Amino acid sequence: MFKIMGLTAKVDNNIILNDFNMEINDGEIHVIMGHNGVGKSTLCKIIMNDENYDILNGKILFNGKNLRDLKTYEIAREGIMLISQNPIAIEGVTNAEVLRTALRETRNDKINIFDFNKKMEEVCDKLKLSRDFIHKDINVGASGGERKKIELLHMAILEPKFIMLDEIDSGLDVDAIKDVASFINEYHKETKCSILIITHHPNIIDYIKPNYVHILDEGHIVKTGDYLLAKQIEKYGFVSTNAMTEDGNHE
Amino acid sequence: MVIMNKLYKDRKVINIIDDNTNLKIEVEKDNMIIINCFFDNIQDMQIDVKQFDDSYLVINYAGFIRENANVNINVDVIGNNNKTVVNTRTISQKNHATFEVKIKANESTQNNDIIEDLKAINEEGTVTFLPVLQVDTKEVNASHFATIGGFDKNELFYLESKGLSTNKAKDILKRSFIENLFSDNFLKMLNDRKEEHE
Ligand SMILES: Nc1ncnc2c1ncn2[C@@H]1O[C@H](COP(=O)(O)OP(=O)(O)OP(=O)(O)O)[C@@H](O)[C@H]1O
Ligand SMILES: [Mg+2]
Numbered sequence: 001m002f003k004i005m006g007l008t009a010k011v012d013n014n015i016i017l018n019d020f021n022m023e024i025n026d027g028e029i030h031v032i033m034g035h036n037g038v039g040k041s042t043l044c045k046i047i048m049n050d051e052n053y054d055i056l057n058g059k060i061l062f063n064g065k066n067l068r069d070l071k072t073y074e075i076a077r078e079g080i081m082l083i084s085q086n087p088i089a090i091e092g093v094t095n096a097e098v099l100r101t102a103l104r105e106t107r108n109d110k111i112n113i114f115d116f117n118k119k120m121e122e123v124c125d126k127l128k129l130s131r132d133f134i135h136k137d138i139n140v141g142a143s144g145g146e147r148k149k150i151e152l153l154h155m156a157i158l159e160p161k162f163i164m165l166d167e168i169d170s171g172l173d174v175d176a177i178k179d180v181a182s183f184i185n186e187y188h189k190e191t192k193c194s195i196l197i198i199t200h201h202p203n204i205i206d207y208i209k210p211n212y213v214h215i216l217d218e219g220h221i222v223k224t225g226d227y228l229l230a231k232q233i234e235k236y237g238f239v240s241t242n243a244m245t246e247d248g249n250h251e
Numbered sequence: 252m253v254i255m256n257k258l259y260k261d262r263k264v265i266n267i268i269d270d271n272t273n274l275k276i277e278v279e280k281d282n283m284i285i286i287n288c289f290f291d292n293i294q295d296m297q298i299d300v301k302q303f304d305d306s307y308l309v310i311n312y313a314g315f316i317r318e319n320a321n322v323n324i325n326v327d328v329i330g331n332n333n334k335t336v337v338n339t340r341t342i343s344q345k346n347h348a349t350f351e352v353k354i355k356a357n358e359s360t361q362n363n364d365i366i367e368d369l370k371a372i373n374e375e376g377t378v379t380f381l382p383v384l385q386v387d388t389k390e391v392n393a394s395h396f397a398t399i400g401g402f403d404k405n406e407l408f409y410l411e412s413k414g415l416s417t418n419k420a421k422d423i424l425k426r427s428f429i430e431n432l433f434s435d436n437f438l439k440m441l442n443d444r445k446e447e448h449e
Contacts, residue, residue, distance in 0.1 A: 048412050051404070076414035090406050092427025101423065102414040138409075154413060 001025055002162050002194055007058030008219075009046050016042045018219025020058070024162070027192045031205060031230060034216035035238050040198045043216075044082050044164045048072050062162065077106050079161035083151040083168055085198075089139035095150060096120065096134050099157045106158075116157075123156040128179055144171030152183060162194045169204040181207030202230035215242060259283035259307060266437055268444060271296040280330070283307040287437045289429070290314030293341065293348055297323045304330035313340040313429045316348040316376050328356040334364045340432050342425050343376030353383040356391050367395035372402065372428060 007020040016039040024030050034040055046053045047060060049072050060067040067075050099120070103111050117134075124131045129149040139147045148168055155163060165184070169177055185208055188195060197210065205213070205227055213230045215223040215238065222242055223229065232241045260281040267274075267287065271294040278284045280303050293314045302308055310324060326335055337352050356363050369380045380397040402424055410420035430438055 048408075050408055071417070072408060072411040073414055073416050073420075076412050082412055088405050088409055090409065090424075090427070092431040093410075093423055097423065098410060098413055098415065101419060105416060105419055106414045158414065 001061075001063065003059075003061045004047075005059045005061070007046070007060065008056045009042070009053055009058075010056060011042060011053050015056075015219060016053075017046070020220045022214070022221060024194045024196065026161075026194055027188075028212070029188070029195045029197065029208060029210040031197045031199060031210045031213040032216050032221075033199065033213065033230060033233055033238075038216050039219065040216060041085050041166050044084065044166050044196075044198065047080065047164065048075055048082050076102075076158075076160075079159075080164075081155055081158060081160035081162070082164045083148070083155065083166060085166040085170070087139050087147045087151050089137070089142070089147075091137050091140055093138050094135050095138055095153065098138060099154060102158060120153065120157065123153050127152055127183055128176075129153065145173065145176050148172060148180065149176075152180065156183075156187065159191065160193065161191070162196075164196045164198070166198045167200070168197070169199055169201055177204060178207060184208055202227075202234045205230055217242065264436075266440060268441065273297045273299075275299045277301045278303065278306040278308050278333075280304045280306060283309075285309045286311070287433055288312045288314070289433075289437075289441055292317045293320050293322065294318070295321050298325070300324075300326045302326060302328045302330065302333045302335060305332045306330075307334045308336070310337045311340075311432045312338065312350075313432050314342075316341055316343040316378060317345045319346045320348040322348065322350045324350070324352045326354045328354065328360060328363050328365070331361045331363065336366045337368070338432055339369045339371075339380075340429050341371045341378055342428065343371060343373045343378045345376045347377045347379070349379045349381065351381040351383065353381075353385065354393070355385040356388060356393075358387040360388055361390040363391045363393075365391060365393040367397075369395070369397040370428075371399045372425065373399060 002024040004020055004022045007017050008015065009017045032040055042053060046055060047067065049067065049070065055068060062078055062080060065078065100111065100116065120134045121131050124134065127149045129146065133142065133150055139150055142150060148171060168180060172180060181204060210227060213225050213227060214221045262283045265284065265286045268289050269291055273296060278300060283306065291314060293316050300308060308326065324337060328335060335354055339350055350369060352367050352369060354365050354367065356365065365384060367382045369382060371378045378399060382395040382397055384393045384395055386393055402421060406424055407420050410423060411417060
């Protein structure tokens with residue numbers, strides 16, 4: 001189980017999260033929506049213990065461990081993965097190298113290079129991503145959509161238990177959204193992982209059915225509902241949706 | 252990295268690995284010379300090059316600083332229409348090294364292109380870059396960059412968030428920092444040599 005209790009955090013002396021609370025049970029899919037700059041990406045990076053952000057208060061628990069005590073790589077090794085909004089490119093370091101190194105370091109056992117390559121190729125094919133990327137530098141010369149798929153390749157190899165998808169749908173064309181969504185659905189079905197989806201468009205949740213949809217505002221979740229809440233937001237915007245008092249609001 | 256828009260009569264590559272013997276060469280008219288240097292442990296060294304006309308010189312100098320050292324690279328551009336590129340990529344692990352990279356183009360020369368690009372990552376050691384562009388003519392296109400820094404935080408965060416330990420992530424970034432400078436041929440030589448050692 002993943003649980004955040006009373007999290008208050010700042011960046012550059014601005015409080016971005018203020019008494020933020022959230023609970024995601026194993027296998028659940030949650031969605032967070034909220035206007036630009038409200039702190040969605042910040043939340044994801046704080047969970048990974050990015051040193052740019054200061055936590056003032058609160059707990060972030062994953063299977064009983066307080067992630068605040070762990071370094072970024074230790075959090076990753078607990079099985080948490082962030083696919084960030086804008087994955088960076090790293091010249092001179094290939095996808096294969098990072099993944100091979102990560103597996104060697106985390107699983108102590110020797111990896112069979114033949115199986116490893118075969119799996120990477122299969123994943124690329126499923127994602128409709130050129131196999132060439134396997135041995136190319138991380139995200140170098142890759143389009144916005146390709147970068148998202150490359151990150152999903154990393155996910156398939158590293159097999160995390162809790163995945164944060166920060167605007168995975170941005171930069172994807174209509175067909176790619178379907179491919180990516182079915183890839184994620186399949187992974188979810190196979191691994192029973194938990195997923196946190198950050199998005200501005202309910203389109204992706206037409207394909208990946210969430211258990212809950214939350215609205216983040218003023219540093220914490222102000223409204224929780226289901227899939228229909230996302231539809232309301234699309235139709236009426238955040239301001240009017242927040243003011244509505246219909247179902248879905250269990251605060 | 253370097254765009255070639257001219258065919259050179261002769262193209263020579265000088266590869267130097269862990270040999271700090273001083274080097275003195277001339278790049279003749281219409282010739283191109285690439286000097287690749289890698290040092291596992293950078294030591295005192297001096298490289299002197301004279302460039303005449305319509306020539307192209309590239310010096311790629313990389314390695315680890317573990318002991319105090321002085322490296323001097325002097326390029327004397329005597330003629331016209333030359334290109335000169337000096338790149339250094341060093342990682343300061345201990346102690347201190349000074350790199351003086353001096354490129355001279357005198358009064359009577361024309362239409363020369365000069366670039367100095369000196370980069371370092373400091374760990375426990377330090378480095379001083381002294382880029383000197385001594386150009387006595389306006390008929391030259393010269394630029395120099397010198398960057399000394401630590402590791403790129405975003406790159407470290409990215410690699411660590413895939414489960415790589417901080418040290419492993421740094422190792423990978425150090426390797427790529429140096430390797431990005433060289434051609435596949437030279438990298439292959441470096442790798443072969445490592446395997447021999449093992
Ligand atoms: N590293 C940083 N340094 C300074 N300010 C930051 C940093 N990261 C985020 N911020 C600020 O924190 C606020 C929240 O940013 P964040 O990226 O979390 O928003 P978001 O909800 O993800 O927005 P969007 O929907 O546009 O992606 C913004 O005002 C942003 O400018
Ligand atoms: Mg964001």
